[in-house]
Amino acid sequence: xxxxxxxxxxxxxxxxxxxxxxxxxxxxxxxxxxxxxxxxxxxxxxxxxxxxxxxxxxxxxxxxxxxxxxxxxxxxxxxxxxxxxxxxxxxxxxxxxxxxxxxxxxxxxxxxxxxxxxxxxxxxxxxxxxxxxxxxxxxxxxxxxxxxxxxxxxxxxxxxxxxxxxxxxxxxxxxxxxxxxxxxxxxxxxxxxxxxxxxxxxxxxxxxxxxxxxxxxxxxxxxxxxxxxxxxxxxxxxxxxxxxxxxxxxxxxxxxxxxxxxxxxxxxxxxxxxxxxxxxxxxxxxxxxxxxxxx
Numbered sequence: 001x002x003x004x005x006x007x008x009x010x011x012x013x014x015x016x017x018x019x020x021x022x023x024x025x026x027x028x029x030x031x032x033x034x035x036x037x038x039x040x041x042x043x044x045x046x047x048x049x050x051x052x053x054x055x056x057x058x059x060x061x062x063x064x065x066x067x068x069x070x071x072x073x074x075x076x077x078x079x080x081x082x083x084x085x086x087x088x089x090x091x092x093x094x095x096x097x098x099x100x101x102x103x104x105x106x107x108x109x110x111x112x113x114x115x116x117x118x119x120x121x122x123x124x125x126x127x128x129x130x131x132x133x134x135x136x137x138x139x140x141x142x143x144x145x146x147x148x149x150x151x152x153x154x155x156x157x158x159x160x161x162x163x164x165x166x167x168x169x170x171x172x173x174x175x176x177x178x179x180x181x182x183x184x185x186x187x188x189x190x191x192x193x194x195x196x197x198x199x200x201x202x203x204x205x206x207x208x209x210x211x212x213x214x215x216x217x218x219x220x221x222x223x224x225x226x227x228x229x230x231x232x233x234x235x236x237x238x239x240x241x242x243x244x245x246x247x248x249x250x251x252x253x254x255x256x257x258x259x260x261x262x263x264x265x266x267x268x269x270x271x272x273x274x275x276x277x278x279x280x281x282x283x284x285x286x287x288x289x290x291x292x293x294x295x
Contacts, residue, residue, distance in 0.1 A: 008042040009067075011035060012050060013075055016060045016068050092284035093122035100145035101131050103228055103245060104272055108161055108293075109145075116292045123285045131197045131226065137277055142286050148270025160293040161272035165246040166207070168266070169258040171238045180261050184208045184215050191240035192219035193231045206243045208265040215265075219243075 014024040015035070025032040043050055050064035060068055100109070105127060113125060128141070136144045145160070168187070181187055187206070195204045203224065205216040221240045225231055228244065235242035236257065242249075246266070252258035260266075274290055276282065282290075 005042070005045070008038050009071055010075060011038055012042060012064070013068060013071050015039065015051065015058060016064060019057065019059055021058060092120070092288050094283060094285040095124040095126060096143070096283070096285050096289055097126045097128070097141045098143055098145060099128040099130055099136060099139070099141045102129050102226075104145050105129050106228075107245075107247065108272055112293060116289060119292070120285075120288060123289070125289065136275075142283060143274050143276040143290075145272055145274050148273050152275070155275040155277060157273040157275040158290055158294060159271065160274050160290075163268040164271045165266050165268050166243055167246045167249065167260050168206075168241060168243055168262045169249050169253070169260050170235060170241045172256065172259045174238050174240070175259055175261070184217060184262060184265055187217060187219055187241060190219075191221040193221055193234050193240050193242050194219060194224040195228070195231060196224050196226050198226050208262070209267045210265045 011024065011028060011030075014027055015021060018024045018027065021032045021035055025035045028035065039051060048063045049061050050067060052059050052061050052064075109127065113127075117123070117125065136142075147164070148157070148159070168181075168184075178190060181190070184206070192206070196202070197204055203218065205218050208215045208217070219241075223231065223234050223239065228248065231242055232244060232248060234240065235244070236252065249258055249260075253260055274293060276286065
């Protein structure tokens with residue numbers, strides 16, 4: 001295969017993926033007219049029409065789809081081989097801009113990020129704490145960290161934490177005085193500590209699941225806040241019932257300071273995922289951060 005054919009095949013794969021000469025040209029750094037000319041030349045050499053063109057759209061033909069099915073894995077291997085060369089370069093440098101929410105920053109990142117910064121002194125990590133699900137591309141972030149069910153499907157998501165559970169807790173004295181709920185709906189008769197998401201402005205519902213049955217409740221109580229630390233302080237003081245990350249109250253439950261209820265309704269869900277827009281041309285500093293957080 002000639003070098004020209006290889007370049008044209010890579011260009012064809014980009015057009016087939018983006019379904020646009022304009023978008024593909026911008027990604028490849030060439031003009032749309034040059035790209036169109038290259039595709040006509042490739043089709044003439046192969047003796048087959050690979051792309052069906054209209055004034056508004058472009059899509060691979062049946063022959064084009066067959067070619068793409070064999071071409072895409074080969075091009076992915078080439079990309080992986082080139083990216084692997086980063087192991088031979090000098091230590092990566094630069095700034096990685098992340099957005100996440102408070103709980104991830106105060107737990108996962110607070111435990112792991114200091115070690116990463118010590119190992120990679122040439123990298124600066126800027127972390128923005130935000131409850132909202134922001135458009136990381138529009139806001140200029142390299143990546144975001146959210147819980148698995150919150151990650152948009154068009155993002156590349158990498159798991160960086162174990163499954164999590166959210167549990168219902170209160171002090172033993174509170175349960176003895178007010179009774180323990182047998183069903184999540186019983187919590188509607190209890191004072192519950194609420195959490196307001198400042199990104200959306202909504203009061204976060206309490207979510208439960210058991211035996212493939214799901215339930216969402218809007219609870220009420222004496223305190224609504226957007227701080228898990230403040231919410232837990234109120235629960236520990238006996239002000240009401242809390243719905244909180246199990247990891248945050250493991251010690252409290254073990255020592256008897258808090259008591260968990262409705263365990264059957266507290267099912268695990270996907271943990272934290274780092275997500276970014278594309279596998280192609282991922283900055284070296286972000287690559288090493290992802291590799292570190294995956295460990």
